[in-house]
Amino acid sequence: MVVVVSHDPAFLVAFAEWSLRGRLLVWASKLLIVTRLALRHLRSLLSTHWTFSMMNAVFLNFEEASNIMCFVYTYLPYSANGAKLVKVAIWTPRRGLLLHRNTLPFSEKFANFYGAQVDVTALPFMPYWGNEDIRTPNGTSVIKYEGSDYQLLLAVAAALNFTFRVLPSSSWAEVISLMEERVSFIVPVYHILMPLRAENFDFTQTFEFSYVSFSMAKPSQEPQWQSLYYPLAEQVWLAILGSVLLVPFTYIAINYVGHKVSGGATLLENVFLDMAGMFLAQSLPHRLPEGSSSRILIAAWLAFALILGFAYRGNLTAALTIPKYPPRPETLPQLIDAVERVTMPPYGDSHYNYYKSSKSPLFNALARLMEVGPNVLVGLQGALQHKRAHLGGRRFLKYQIAEKFTEVDGTSRLYVGRETLYPGVAGWPIPHDAPYKPQLDRWITVPLEAGLYEKWAEDLLTKTKLKSQREQRNRQDEQQKQQEGEDGETKESLTALTIIHTQGAFLLLLFGMNIACVAVFVEFVASRLSLNIHK
Numbered sequence: 173m174v175v176v177v178s179h180d181p182a183f184l185v186a187f188a189e190w191s192l193r194g195r196l197l198v199w200a201s202k203l204l205i206v207t208r209l210a211l212r213h214l215r216s217l218l219s220t221h222w223t224f225s226m227m228n229a230v231f232l233n234f235e236e237a238s239n240i241m242c243f244v245y246t247y248l249p250y251s252a253n254g255a256k257l258v259k260v261a262i263w264t265p266r267r268g269l270l271l272h273r274n275t276l277p278f279s280e281k282f283a284n285f286y287g288a289q290v291d292v293t294a295l296p297f298m299p300y301w302g303n304e305d306i307r308t309p310n311g312t313s314v315i316k317y318e319g320s321d322y323q324l325l326l327a328v329a330a331a332l333n334f335t336f337r338v339l340p341s342s343s344w345a346e347v348i349s350l351m352e353e354r355v356s357f358i359v360p361v362y363h364i365l366m367p368l369r370a371e372n373f374d375f376t377q378t379f380e381f382s383y384v385s386f387s388m389a390k391p392s393q394e395p396q397w398q399s400l401y402y403p404l405a406e407q408v409w410l411a412i413l414g415s416v417l418l419v420p421f422t423y424i425a426i427n428y429v430g431h432k433v434s435g436g437a438t439l440l441e442n443v444f445l446d447m448a449g450m451f452l453a454q455s456l457p458h459r460l461p462e463g464s465s466s467r468i469l470i471a472a473w474l475a476f477a478l479i480l481g482f483a484y485r486g487n488l489t490a491a492l493t494i495p496k497y498p499p500r501p502e503t504l505p506q507l508i509d510a511v512e513r514v515t516m517p518p519y520g521d522s523h524y525n526y527y528k529s530s531k532s533p534l535f536n537a538l539a540r541l542m543e544v545g546p547n548v549l550v551g552l553q554g555a556l557q558h559k560r561a562h563l564g565g566r567r568f569l570k571y572q573i574a575e576k577f578t579e580v581d582g583t584s585r586l587y588v589g590r591e592t593l594y595p596g597v598a599g600w601p602i603p604h605d606a607p608y609k610p611q612l613d614r615w616i617t618v619p620l621e622a623g624l625y626e627k628w629a630e631d632l633l634t635k636t637k638l639k640s641q642r643e644q645r646n647r648q649d650e651q652q653k654q655q656e657g658e659d660g661e662t663k664e665s666l667t668a669l670t671i672i673h674t675q676g677a678f679l680l681l682l683f684g685m686n687i688a689c690v691a692v693f694v695e696f697v698a699s700r701l702s703l704n705i706h707k
Contacts, residue, residue, distance in 0.1 A: 173201075173202045173203075173204060174196065174197065174201060174202070174203045174204070175204045175205075175206065176203070176204070176205045176206070177205075177206040177207070178205075178206075178207055179207055179208045179209070181209065181213055181217060184205065184207065184217060185217070185221065187223075188221040188222070188223040188224055189221075189223075191223050192222055192223055195604055195605055197223065197227050197228075197229075197605065198605045198607075199227065199228055199605070199607040199609070199610065200228075201227070201228060202228050202229075202230075202278050203223070203224075203227060203228060203229035203230070204229075204230055204232060205224075205229065205230070205231045205232065206232045206234075207231060207232070207233055207234075208233065208234040208235070209233060210235075211233075211235065214231060214233055214245065214257070215257050218231070218245070218247040218257055219247065219255065219257070222354055224247060225247045225249055225255075226249060226281070226607050226608075227607055228278050228281075228607065229246065229247075230244055230245065230246045230260065230277045230278060231244070231245045231246070232244055232263065233245060241262065241263070241264050242262075242263050242264075243259055243261075243262055243263075244259070244260050244261035244262070244263065244269075244277050245257055245258065245259055245260065246258055246260050246277060246278075246279070248281060249281060249288075250281065250282070250284065250285045250286050250288050250334075251286055252286050254286075254288075258275075259272055260272050260275050260276070260277045260279070261275075261277055281607065281608075282332070282607065282608040282611045283332075283611060284332065284333050285332050285333050285334035286333060286334075287333055287334065287335065288334050288335070289334070289335050289336065289337050290329075290334045290335070290336045290337070290357050290358070291336070291337050291339050291355065291356050291357060292325070292336050292337070292338055292339070292356055292357060292358045292359065292360050293338065293339050293341050293346075293347040293348075293350045293351055293356040293359055294321075294338055294341075294347065294359060294360055294361045295341060295343075295344060295347055295361070297319075297361050297568065298318075298319055298568070298571050298572070298575070298632075298636075299319055299320055299567060299568070299571040299629055299632045299633055299636070300319045300320055300321040300322075300361050300362055300567075300568070300629075301317070301319040301321050301322055301360065301361045302317065302318050302319045302322075303315050303316065303317050303318075303338075304316045304318070315338075317338075318632070319628075319632065320625055320628040320629040320632060321360050321361050321362060321600075322360070323624070323625075323628045324360070324379070324616065324619055324624075324625055324628070325358075325360040327615070327618070327619045327624070328612060328615045328616060331615040331618070332611060332612075332615060336358075336360075339355070339356055343518065344518060344519045345518075347359055347361075348372070348373070348601060351373060351601055351602065351603060352372060352373055352603060354603050357602065357603075357606070357608070358376075358600055358601075358602055358612070359600055359601040359602070360600050361600070362379075362380045362382065362598040362599065362600065363375070363598055363599070363600070363601050364382045364384070364594070364596045364597075364598045365378060365596060365597050365598060365599060366522055366526060366596070368522050368525060368526065369522060369601070373601045373602065373603060373604060374601070374602050374603065374604050374605065374606060374609065375598075375599035375600065375601060375602065376599045376600040376602055376609060376612045376613055376616055377599060377612070377613035377616045377617055378597035378598060378599040379598070379599060379616055379617075379620050379625060380597070380598045380599070380625075381595065381596070381597060381598070382565050382594075382595070382596055382597070382598040383565065383566040383567075383592040383595050384523070384563060384564070384565060384566070384592065384593045384594040384595075384596075385563070385564070385565075385566045385569065385588050385589050385591070385592055385593060386507055386514070386561040386562065386563050386564075386588070386589045386593065387552060387555060387561065387562050387564070387569045387573065387586050387587065387588050387589070388500070388501060388507075388510075388511070388555050388560075388561045388562075388586070388587065388589065389555050389556045389585055389586055389587075390500060390584075390585055390586065390587050391498045391499075391500050412480065415476065500587065501561075501589065502589050502590040502591055503589070503590070503591040504534050504538065504591055504593055505534060507538075507561055507589065508534065508537050508538060508541065510559070510561075511541065511559050511560055511561045512541075512558065512559045512560060513541055513542075513543055513554075513558070513559075513560045513561075514538060514541045514542050514543070514560065514561050514562070514563060515542075515543050515544075515545075515546045515550075515551040515554060515555075515560060515561075515562050515563070516542060516543070516544050516546075516551070516562070516563040516564070517544075517545075517546065517547050517548055517551070517564070518544060518545055518547075520542070520544045520563065521544055523542075523544075523563070523594070524539055524542050524544050526594070527539040527542065538593070542563075546562075548562065548564060548568075548569075548572050549572070549576065551564075552572060552573070552576070552577065552586060555586065556577075556585060556586065561589075563593070566588055566592070567629060567633075569588050570588055570633060571632070571633055571636060573586045573587075573588070574633060574636050574637040574640060575636045575637075575639075575640055576640070578637055578640040578641055578644065579641075579644060580641060580644045580645050580648055582637070582641055600612075600616075
């Protein structure tokens with residue numbers, strides 16, 4: 173309980189301003205002011221100062237008509253009849269305090285706003301808050317709001333029975349400034365609760381975990397000269413090599429033991445070529461062996477070659493058509509080593525100051541790379557064109573990528589890193605010691621516990637991604653129609669394999685041609701030497 177006794181209006185005005193700056197009062201505090209003012213001065217004083225009109229304050233006023241009887245007044249900013257000065261009690265020395273109409277002197281002022289209009293400030297920050305100008309049939313322009321925080325504000329407004337008006341603002345600094353000056357009551361767009369911000373304003377009930385992450389361009393595909401090697405594991409390749417070397421010798425041994433053939437260098441070469449040809453799905457040997465053991469071996473070899481051949485060809489098709497990307501940065505240390513610059517929108521000043529003043533060497537290194545100022549679209553385009561990254565809330569970045577960088581097939585050239593740089597709770601900024609905070613907290617919690625907030629956010633993200641895909645598909649169809657009109661024929665768009673996918677086959681062919689050239693040269697030299705020896 174704070175009691176102030178003064179008959180000087182100037183002192184009461186000074187007290188109202190000083191107590192607001194010094195944060196003397198919260199809603200749980202009770203302010204009793206004992207004074208002797210004319211009713212018109214009292215009404216003007218209560219209606220023009222936040223401390224008297226919004227806080228839990230009553231006036232014990234000795235009026236001019238009586239030096240003994242006094243009246244107890246309070247100011248209700250919201251009632252069925254609008255803002256008004258209300259007489260709640262009468263006090264006399266003989267009868268004590270008499271309540272007026274069974275009302276309490278210190279009563280709740282913000283349980284019901286009675287349909288009043290509340291001023292708020294916000295700027296587009298999807299998927300939390302967004303606005304779009306819509307033309308009505310009569311030619312007027314209407315602003316349509318959307319976003320998960322907008323849906324949450326609608327739920328709170330319905331529970332507390334108020335409407336809201338979004339005050340015009342040009343920057344986030346102006347949004348916060350209007351709220352700090354109490355021109356705006358709420359900033360209904362989530363802000364991370366940080367110590368630097370808590371010095372300037374309060375927060376409602378924290379309802380969102382904000383995961384500040386980074387977005388970068390996906391690494392481009394590198395030349396896949398190993399594409400012929402990818403379909404099988406190293407152990408399989410070694411087992412195949414051992415089989416190709418072992419089976420011909422086994423075949424020769426079986427025939428030698430059965431006295432069907434005689435060994436020799438020519439026989440070994442022919443057997444090896446026959447086995448390799450069957451393995452590569454060429455043809456059977458020109459003369460099949462007569463022995464059952466040799467035929468069983470060839471049948472087993474054919475079954476082995478069939479299974480391995482189908483497995484290899486199937487995996488080779490997948491390896492050629494499915495993109496194989498190199499590793500990409502997913503953590504803060506990897507981000508610092510991989511990029512030349514990190515951008516963040518203008519509201520990132522507090523983040524920059526936090527990283528710069530942090531005791532973490534990683535955050536200090538991040539601050540040295542940061543550039544605060546570019547908006548999210550410029551930052552993400554810079555990430556595509558240069559070795560840069562853009563910082564922002566994880567859900568915010570995913571929404572922007574889904575809206576502006578989704579391809580026709582639903583993929584995107586951008587990705588959001590796995591690691592969170594600064595995980596923290598977030599809420600709505602409100603003025604310091606706002607008396608309506610308990611009511612806001614209560615009705616913010618209800619949709620959260622029902623799971624509505626997460627559903628609003630996920631539904632909006634899915635809707636935006638589908639809309640972006642549809643727009644991309646329509647744009648592609650229009651371009652295709654224009655091309656058909658120019659060429660006079662329909663062209664089907666097929667995904668062709670590029671040199672990146674098929675490079676391994678060409679390198680294998682080039683390697684074989686070089687080996688063949690070397691073999692020809694060696695044979696030529698050997699033949700000349702043999703001729704010279706015979707001569």
